[in-house]
Amino acid sequence: MPELPEVEITKQGIEPFLLGQTIKQFTVRNRKLRWPIPVKLHQTLQNLVIQAVSRRGKYILIDCTVGWLIIHLGMSGSLRVLTSKEETASKHEHYDINLNNGMTIRYRDPRRFGALLWTNKDPEKHRLLTNLGPEPLHDVLNGRFLYQVLRKKSSPIKIQIMNNHIVTGxxxxxxxxxxxxxxxxxxxxxxxxxxxxxxxxxxxxxxxLKRAIEVGGSSLQDFYQTDGTTGYFQQEYKVYGRTGEPCHTCKTPIKRVTLGQRSSFYCIVCQT
Ligand SMILES: [Zn+2]
Incomplete structure (x- = not known):
């Protein structure tokens, strides 16, 4: 599943191709994503100029001068850049944004949990974004902030830091x-x-997160390759997915427990 680093890398990967470009055509092949792609979006987007590309949490925001596209990659979504629109779309490639520089941004999402929405109001106030906690890479997230927001939270710390209202992404x-x-x-x-x-x-x-973005950044060229597996990367994890394997620090086997229906991995010696 694309996590914040993959979304940030996607944003960085598509940004140079989008900035200052005019949208020539928007094509939908399947609007049934997590929420349906708006029916008249092809009309709305026609000839709009892209001013900026940004990220908030796991949402990519494309400033189209009179409004914003809000993109979420869901469980299996990815965006890539094609140098022409000639390449035939596969059945999992649900929409194309064609630009006046001849490039096409194509969205692929086998599980269709992603989203493509439009707003002509401040996207930060959109119902999906308005209650998000601070960006983890911003200074707002620090020990003092966490201490304040967690003072009355008695559930496990892992559940709290995965809560988008506490800290996003x-x-x-x-x-x-x-x-x-x-x-x-x-x-x-x-x-x-x-x-x-x-x-x-x-x-x-x-x-x-920064390290993951750095590592993933080296695969940026994947954004204009053709296999649609854009930019995602495997890293060496210290605990994630390593049940029973020795801790890199103390050699104790890594333990797995389930918290909030998600697998949690830790070292009983190094983590207290
Ligand atoms: Zn250990």
Missing amino acids: VGNIYANESLFHAGIRPTRQANRISQVRLERLSDAIKKT
Whole structure:
């Protein structure tokens, strides 16, 4: 599933092709994504100039001068850049945005949990975005902030940092990895962690996400390859998916528990 680093890399990958371009044509082959693609979107988008591409949480926002496209990659979505629209779309490729520079941005999503929506109001106020917590890479996320928001939260810390209202875009992989780097057990009660340790956790979240973006950045050329598996990357994880394998620090077998229906991995010695 695309997590925040993949979404950021997608944003960085498509941005140079989109900026300043006029939308020539928008083609939908299947509007049934998580929410249906608006019926008249091809008319709305015709001849609009793209001013900016940004990201909020796991949403990509394309500023089309008079409104914004809001894109979510869902469980299996990806965007890639084609140098012409000649290449025939496969059955999982649901829409194309053709630009006046001859490029086409094509969306592929086998499971169709993604979204493509339009708003002509401030996208930050859109119902999907308005309640999102701070961006994990911004200074707003720090130990003090976490300490404040978690003071009355007695559920496990991992569930809290994966809650988009607390901090946005920390998915399962990065929650597990960040907690390992911070030495905090995923099951630890959120309101029983000191501000110092939460500072360590916010640093670990930033570091883990930044590192993933760096690693993924080297696969940016994939955005204009043809296999549709754009830019996603495998990394070496410290705990994620390593049940029973030795901890890289102390050799103790990594333990797996289920929290909020998600697999959680940790070292019983290094994480307390
Ligand atoms: Zn260990």
